[in-house]
Amino acid sequence: MRISAGTPHRLGATWDGRGTNFALFSASAHRVELCLFDSQGRRELERIPLPERNEDVWHIHVADVMPGQLYGYRVHGPYEPEHGHRFNPYKLLLDPYARRLAGRLVWSDAHFGYRAGSVREDLSFDRRDNARGMPKCVVFDETYNWGPHELRPNIPWEDTIIYEAHVKGLTHQHPEVPPHLRGTFRALASDTMIDHFKRLGVTTVELLPVHGFIDDRMLIEKKLVNYWGYNSIAFFAPEARYAPDGNPLDAFRMTVAKLHDAGIEVMLDVVYNHTAEGNHLGPTLSFRGIDNRSYYWLKPDTPRYYDDFTGTGNSLNLTHPRVLQMVMDSLRFWVEQCHVDGFRFDLAPTLARGPHGFERASPFLMAVRQDPVLAGVKFVAEPWDVGLGGYQVGGFPSQWSEWNDRYRRTLRRYWAGEGNLIGDVSARMIASPDVFKHDGRLPRASINHVTVHDGFTLMDLFSYAEKHNLANGENNADGAGDSHSINCGEEGPTDDPAINALRCRLRRNQLACLLLAQGVPLLLAGDEVGNSQSGNNNAYCQDNEIGWIDWSGLHRKPDNMIGFLAHLTALRRRFPQLRPRHWVEHLVPATSNGVLWLTPTGEEMTESDWKFPEGRFLSYVLGSSDTRSPLYIVLNAAPEAIDFVLPKLEAFSRWERLLDTAEDDQVSAIFDRATALRAPPRAVLVFAGMT
Numbered sequence: 161m162r163i164s165a166g167t168p169h170r171l172g173a174t175w176d177g178r179g180t181n182f183a184l185f186s187a188s189a190h191r192v193e194l195c196l197f198d199s200q201g202r203r204e205l206e207r208i209p210l211p212e213r214n215e216d217v218w219h220i221h222v223a224d225v226m227p228g229q230l231y232g233y234r235v236h237g238p239y240e241p242e243h244g245h246r247f248n249p250y251k252l253l254l255d256p257y258a259r260r261l262a263g264r265l266v267w268s269d270a271h272f273g274y275r276a277g278s279v280r281e282d283l284s285f286d287r288r289d290n291a292r293g294m295p296k297c298v299v300f301d302e303t304y305n306w307g308p309h310e311l312r313p314n315i316p317w318e319d320t321i322i323y324e325a326h327v328k329g330l331t332h333q334h335p336e337v338p339p340h341l342r343g344t345f346r347a348l349a350s351d352t353m354i355d356h357f358k359r360l361g362v363t364t365v366e367l368l369p370v371h372g373f374i375d376d377r378m379l380i381e382k383k384l385v386n387y388w389g390y391n392s393i394a395f396f397a398p399e400a401r402y403a404p405d406g407n408p409l410d411a412f413r414m415t416v417a418k419l420h421d422a423g424i425e426v427m428l429d430v431v432y433n434h435t436a437e438g439n440h441l442g443p444t445l446s447f448r449g450i451d452n453r454s455y456y457w458l459k460p461d462t463p464r465y466y467d468d469f470t471g472t473g474n475s476l477n478l479t480h481p482r483v484l485q486m487v488m489d490s491l492r493f494w495v496e497q498c499h500v501d502g503f504r505f506d507l508a509p510t511l512a513r514g515p516h517g518f519e520r521a522s523p524f525l526m527a528v529r530q531d532p533v534l535a536g537v538k539f540v541a542e543p544w545d546v547g548l549g550g551y552q553v554g555g556f557p558s559q560w561s562e563w564n565d566r567y568r569r570t571l572r573r574y575w576a577g578e579g580n581l582i583g584d585v586s587a588r589m590i591a592s593p594d595v596f597k598h599d600g601r602l603p604r605a606s607i608n609h610v611t612v613h614d615g616f617t618l619m620d621l622f623s624y625a626e627k628h629n630l631a632n633g634e635n636n637a638d639g640a641g642d643s644h645s646i647n648c649g650e651e652g653p654t655d656d657p658a659i660n661a662l663r664c665r666l667r668r669n670q671l672a673c674l675l676l677a678q679g680v681p682l683l684l685a686g687d688e689v690g691n692s693q694s695g696n697n698n699a700y701c702q703d704n705e706i707g708w709i710d711w712s713g714l715h716r717k718p719d720n721m722i723g724f725l726a727h728l729t730a731l732r733r734r735f736p737q738l739r740p741r742h743w744v745e746h747l748v749p750a751t752s753n754g755v756l757w758l759t760p761t762g763e764e765m766t767e768s769d770w771k772f773p774e775g776r777f778l779s780y781v782l783g784s785s786d787t788r789s790p791l792y793i794v795l796n797a798a799p800e801a802i803d804f805v806l807p808k809l810e811a812f813s814r815w816e817r818l819l820d821t822a823e824d825d826q827v828s829a830i831f832d833r834a835t836a837l838r839a840p841p842r843a844v845l846v847f848a849g850m851t
Contacts, residue, residue: 161206166221168214171489172257172396173231173299179223180299184233184255185216185482186451188245191236192218195252201230201263201296216482230262230296231255235450239273241282244453244463246444248273250287254393254446256486258297258372260409261397265445266293267377273444282440282464294445295372302497304413312501313423314536315363317561317604317680318739321729322427323362324612325685326388327370327402332708345370345402345411349418357424359722360688361729364425364538366504368613370412372397374436374445382633384701388613390506391436391472393445395490409498416499425501427538428494432476432487433510433545439473440465447476454480457513469510469547478511478524487511487524492533502538504563507545509552517549520557529559540607554595554605561680564592564606571610572621572644574797575669575842579774585795586778590744590755591679597743604741606679610670611687614640616697618670618687619719621645622663623652628695631706639698652695664718665842668821669797671721672844675728676793678740683725685709690719717824727826731818731846735791737784744782756781758792762805762834777802777839781809781849794845801838808834812849819846 166181174181182194196206210218233255237247251273254261269276270290278284331337331347341347348365357365372394375385389399403411416426435455437448447455457467457475466474478484494500505511512522519525528534543552543562556562567588574581587594591603611618616627625647629639648666649659667687674681685691690713693699699707713719732738737753744755757765757780776798782791792815796802806815817829822840830850831837839845 161208162223163208163211164221164223165212166219168212168217168219171217171486172255172259173297175225175227175299175301179221180225180229181219181221182210182231183217183219184210184235184450185454186218186235186237187216187454187482188451189218189235189237189247191249193234193236193249194220194222195232195234195291196225197230197232197296199228199230202292204291207234225299227299227301229299231299232291232294232296233450239285241440241464244458246273246448246452248286248444248449250289251444251449252289252291252294253444253449254295255297256395256446256450257489258394258397259300259302260298260407261295261372261394261400262298263295265295265374267380268293271443271445272441273449300409302409304410304497306413306417306499310417310420310499312420312499313363313425315425315501317538317602318741319733320364320425320538320604320680321362321675321732322364322366322607322680322682323357323360323685324366324368324429324682326368326613326707328703329387329708330685333705334709334711340405343402344404345398345408345415349415354419354422354424356722358422360683360725361733362424362683364427364501365419366427366429366502366682368429369431369506370398370402370428371395371431372399376436377443379701382701384633385703386701387703387707388700390431390700392431393436395432395486396493413498420499425538426499427502427504427540428500429504429506430491431506432478432490433505433507434470434472434474434476437474439468442473455483467547469513469545469550470507471546475510475513475547478522479514481523484523484527488527488531491528492531495533495537500537502540504540504542506542508541508543508556509545509550510547513547517547518552518555520555525557529557554598558600558602558605561605561607562596563612563682564588564595564608564679566592566595567606567608567677567679568610569644571670571673574776574795575666575673576644576646577776577797577799579776582772582775582778583770586757586780589673589677589780589793591677593743602741603678603743604680607682608674608677608679609682609684610674611684612682613684614698614700616643616645616695617684617691617693618667619663619690619692620695620697621670622648622666623692624695625651626695627697629698631696632698632701639696643697660718662842665821667721668724669842669844671725672728672819672821672846673795675725675732676738676844676846678738678744688720688722688725689713690716690721724826727819735782735784735789735848737782737791754783756783756807758807760802760804762808777804779804781807790849792847792849794839796839796841796843796845799841801841803836803838806831806833806835806837806847807849809849812851814850815847816850817845817847819844821845
């Protein structure tokens with residue numbers, strides 16, 4: 161084969177029309193070999209040493225290597241786990257920059273760099289070749305015709321409504337999605353799903369991980385899989401199982417283009433905090449065998465072992481410039497090549513860790529802040545990891561928004577019936593200024609949510625007091641132990657009409673608060689149709705009816721809340737005070753952009769009112785200088801009705817009722833100011849002022 165030095169300046173496999181340039185970073189390797197395979201990935205055709213090394217990048221150009229060529233690497237160097245080195249040239253390794261993977265991992269002991277079962281554990285050395293059971297990287301031509309009219313929606317943060325979904329789980333059981341598309345990237349952009357998103361009023365679809373990932377051996381042996389996908393091994397390659405009929409990258413890009421045409425953004429849940437290689441006893445699939453000391457956080461005094469801030473066995477070390485480069489290159493790839501609109505970062509504090517913990521001026525956070533390609537992209541942090549000092553809610557820079565678990569926890573407790581929370585609830589309904597109002601941050605910093613992929617669905621939140629995770633094979637020990645859930649009188653499904661009616665109302669209450677709260681709302685896919693996971697609050701391994709959305713609720717009126725959610729999103733669009741760009745101020749005239757907290761008698765609340773024993777009633781006026789039409793919002797989590805008086809604001813002689821969660825159907829009604837009304841038990845009411 162005709163080979164030349166090539167270039168180190170673009171990592172990965174780059175086809176240039178004449179051949180392919182291969183470049184791989186490894187600071188401690190002694191030798192790197194490129195392995196080319198036949199079209200089935202079964203037979204190694206060539207093993208070519210990379211002849212050049214510049215700034216720890218090994219590189220070569222191979223003429224006539226075309227798109228579609230399967231390849232991998234073997235990296236030679238010291239196998240010294242006690243010093244952090246785990247090179248083993250008997251192991252075929254995936255290119256961290258691979259754009260596509262072919263084949264699935266077939267588990268065997270050959271994937272481990274040490275002899276499985278040896279009394280010396282990972283200090284032993286394994287000489288078996290694992291290539292036959294490894295996925296192969298694919299040389300790929302990234303060219304794609306987006307068309308002349310493809311435009312990104314560029315939804316302003318304050319108008320954003322996020323819908324979190326799993327690629328397969330969202331459509332696999334949807335009766336109106338064409339059967340050949342169900343569970344794939346293309347199904348997301350089917351006419352059925354686009355119509356559904358538009359009717360709901362969501363602006364942004366956030367997808368659980370789509371980077372190439374591995375099913376853990378432990379799960380395979382239990383006949384389970386890593387369904388959610390938080391086990392990444394390929395940060396540039398879309399997961400092939402979501403495009404069984406063709407090219408995953410082009411299928412993904414086609415999906416993004418169609419969603420953009422419909423005015424819908426696409427965000428990705430990304431997992432740059434760890435990889436699928438696990439702890440010191442995990443397999444050698446890529447990063448560990450390429451340069452273990454560079455890619456991972458190792459314990460300073462015992463580098464045989466990993467610093468695990470993620471609970472997965474390892475943590476990527478973004479203080480290393482080449483690891484940081486990989487993550488930044490990956491982000492830019494998804495933005496430039498795939499037109500992705502934003503990212504949600506799993507266990508984000510791990511990415512910003514330094515030698516002494518979380519750092520607001522970490523290399524990663526500084527790199528993101530200055531990158532022009534990423535300047536217009538939405539960045540959302542899951543602001544906690546499991547390491548020391550890992551809880552960082554409110555701790556990210558102003559460019560970022562964050563999952564606000566204080567909203568989730570407070571509103572769950574409130575609608576479960578807990579008293580003495582009205583002060584906390586009031587802060588959550590105005591974007592949690594006690595958490596985020598600092599350093600130039602705005603209300604959009606708070607990503608409000610009640611349910612997400614990890615935890616109970618909204619139906620299960622009010623149907624189960626306990627988790628039911630036995631199907632996960634961990635003796636019900638996994639998943640959150642205290643979810644602030646209630647069963648309303650009976651565990652699980654019931655035929656009791658009173659219990660079902662209460663569950664339905666509480667679901668409406670949570671959805672109403674979520675769309676009425678300032679900040680950015682995030683909905684969990686399936687909550688609009690009463691999807692249940694049978695009480696499983698950690699369905700990470702359930703690629704079956706537990707994890708897939710059950711769309712049968714489309715045909716059951718109490719469970720189908722699509723129309724109710726559409727009503728809420730319409731209210732949010734109509735009234736700008738529900739989606740302000742700037743913080744509201746307390747105790748200012750309600751005709752401006754302010755909030756006025758009122759007692760049931762219509763008087764301004766005092767300190768003693770906030771301390772009312774076991775208080776569960778909260779009402780307030782949200783003003784707006786844009787529409788001159790204030791909103792009066794009433795939250796009553798008490799089990800009994802509470803009398804109240806409509807606001808006595810002089811500028812508004814009447815109030816129109818826009819929402820009453822005690823009613824199945826929303827019918828407006830108009831009342832004079834200062835009218836005495838009754839808030840039903842466990843209900844949310846909304847009124848709009850009229851002149």
